[in-house]
Amino acid sequence: MTVDSSTEARPASPAPATKIQLVDCDVHPFIPQGVRTLAPYLSRSWRKRIFGHPGELPPQGGLLGGQLTVPSNQIYVNPAGLMRRDAYPEDGGMPGSDPDLVVEQLFEACDVDRAVMFLPQFPGILSLPDPDMAAAIASACNEWLLEQWLQHDSRFRAMMIVAPQDPDAAAAEIDRIGDRPGIVGVHVPMLNILMGERHFYPIYEAAQRHELPIGIHPNGVDGVHQRAAAFAGGNPTYYVEWHTSISQIFQGNVTSLVAHGVFERFPRLKLLAAEGGFAWLADVMWRFDKNWAGLRDEVPWVKRPPSEYILDHVRFTTQPFIEPSRREHLEVMLDIVGAERTLLFSSDYPHWDFDDPGRLLRSLPTGLRARVAAESALELFGDRLL
Amino acid sequence: MTGSSERGSSGTRAAATQHVVCPEDDLPPGGRVIVELEGRSIGVFNVDGRYYALRNVCPHRGAPLCLGTIGGTMLPSDPKQYHYGLDRGVLRCPWHGWEIELESGRAVFDPVGTRVKTYPVSIVDGAVVVEL
Numbered sequence: 001m002t003v004d005s006s007t008e009a010r011p012a013s014p015a016p017a018t019k020i021q022l023v024d025c026d027v028h029p030f031i032p033q034g035v036r037t038l039a040p041y042l043s044r045s046w047r048k049r050i051f052g053h054p055g056e057l058p059p060q061g062g063l064l065g066g067q068l069t070v071p072s073n074q075i076y077v078n079p080a081g082l083m084r085r086d087a088y089p090e091d092g093g094m095p096g097s098d099p100d101l102v103v104e105q106l107f108e109a110c111d112v113d114r115a116v117m118f119l120p121q122f123p124g125i126l127s128l129p130d131p132d133m134a135a136a137i138a139s140a141c142n143e144w145l146l147e148q149w150l151q152h153d154s155r156f157r158a159m160m161i162v163a164p165q166d167p168d169a170a171a172a173e174i175d176r177i178g179d180r181p182g183i184v185g186v187h188v189p190m191l192n193i194l195m196g197e198r199h200f201y202p203i204y205e206a207a208q209r210h211e212l213p214i215g216i217h218p219n220g221v222d223g224v225h226q227r228a229a230a231f232a233g234g235n236p237t238y239y240v241e242w243h244t245s246i247s248q249i250f251q252g253n254v255t256s257l258v259a260h261g262v263f264e265r266f267p268r269l270k271l272l273a274a275e276g277g278f279a280w281l282a283d284v285m286w287r288f289d290k291n292w293a294g295l296r297d298e299v300p301w302v303k304r305p306p307s308e309y310i311l312d313h314v315r316f317t318t319q320p321f322i323e324p325s326r327r328e329h330l331e332v333m334l335d336i337v338g339a340e341r342t343l344l345f346s347s348d349y350p351h352w353d354f355d356d357p358g359r360l361l362r363s364l365p366t367g368l369r370a371r372v373a374a375e376s377a378l379e380l381f382g383d384r385l386l
Numbered sequence: 387m388t389g390s391s392e393r394g395s396s397g398t399r400a401a402a403t404q405h406v407v408c409p410e411d412d413l414p415p416g417g418r419v420i421v422e423l424e425g426r427s428i429g430v431f432n433v434d435g436r437y438y439a440l441r442n443v444c445p446h447r448g449a450p451l452c453l454g455t456i457g458g459t460m461l462p463s464d465p466k467q468y469h470y471g472l473d474r475g476v477l478r479c480p481w482h483g484w485e486i487e488l489e490s491g492r493a494v495f496d497p498v499g500t501r502v503k504t505y506p507v508s509i510v511d512g513a514v515v516v517e518l
Contacts, residue, residue, distance in 0.1 A: 293483075
């Protein structure tokens with residue numbers, strides 16, 4: 001790996017000797033039976049509360065267990081099937097449920113050196129009215145990730161998850177496991193409260209204390225569950241509509257973080273916006289900077305042009321990558337969004353819209369490939385990737 | 387963004403020309419006049435007895451800056467704190483709200499790169515005089 005020393009101020013990259021040349025920043029494990037699978041990782045009290053039975057193996061179809069599932073976020077029905085067809089394990093399980101198949105298809109077939117996992121089923125907990133139950137399930141998810149995945153192969157990394165309903169409980173969970181080997185960031189499911197608001201500050205404070213970036217990812221329940229982030233104007237009807245519009249929630253949250261001065265208050269905080277697109281940055285940054293020039297006294301803590309905070313603190317994953325019909329449009333867009341600093345490769349394995357790293361990286365200008373493939377990820381996650 | 391990089395002090399100019407703008411009594415505290423001097427539109431202000439003259443063109447989109455309101459602004463601060471300052475020291479463009487410090491002509495949001503030309507004002511024999 002070569003590091004372009006002419007590029008202006010950025011943190012020093014880890015030593016080239018790390019040999020990490022390809023980091024996949026959005027990979028999805030699957031919890032086979034939802035919250036039933038998590039039962040061994042819940043306390044007896046919580047098993048009793050959730051399943052009506054304190055044992056490690058809750059009865060199938062039990063009085064309570066039959067009602068509460070994680071996933072409860074498969075609301076929009078994908079006509080192509082949500083999963084890559086060749087990613088189903090032979091045992092009939094769901095894609096992403098067999099670590100060995102992920103190792104084969106991602107590490108071996110695609111030469112991925114590190115896989116950063118988001119747990120996309122988890123935002124189903126946004127439907128839970130009980131913040132303590134949500135926090136307990138979050139902890140169980142984290143223990144499951146640590147035991148089933150991070151201990152399975154040293155190339156897996158995880159975004160630990162927190163239930164954002166109770167920010168103090170979320171901060172406590174970050175303190176509890178934030179420094180465990182393999183944890184590289186904190187996945188905060190997006191609520192119907194924009195991320196600049198005070199509600200989230202205990203989470204940001206804890207994340208910054210542990211030098212962990214915050215991660216956001218499409219919830220799957222956006223606009224559906226009451227506490228999930230809402231779409232502007234109303235709920236989409238179709239999967240294609242939902243999938244196309246999902247970036248508006250990212251736009252709102254990134255704008256909110258800057259407007260509220262979160263990056264002034266937590267100057268070491270970073271945000272990884274996964275699967276939320278990035279081409280919208282052109283409009284948001286230009287619009288935001290222009291507005292700020294005349295309206296800055298409303299938010300005098302925003303001391304620099306808003307686009308500078310975005311480019312310094314927010315990182316974006318590539319998938320689903322934009323595919324403009326004219327190549328020069330792609331190159332101009334990559335320049336506008338500061339792709340050399342801001343863009344991190346992701347495949348979204350094993351989902352239907354998986355981007356193959358070889359093809360994706362070859363579509364980039366040569367000078368960007370090493371940056372997007374690994375260097376920017378190493379800057380974001382630091383030694384936790386080594 | 388295009389900004390004026392002209393210097394506002396007459397001391398740096400070789401041959402300043404003095405222009406009588408109006409009798410002193412015609413520009414009381416709180417008053418302003420817009421005049422054309424050497425082909426340039428210039429706003430002259432009396433703010434609480436202090437006089438200012440600025441080019442009447444906003445560096446943003448060319449708006450008649452000197453028709454804007456005079457007030458203060460929120461100084462750069464920590465998140466969620468407001469610190470009002472520059473009371474009656476800021477001219478706010480009537481079009482897009484850019485804030486220009488009367489004293490320096492510098493934009494509050496970009497004091498280094500964005501600046502409006504300012505001119506010295508004095509009272510000479512009961513008249514308001516602007517130096518170009």
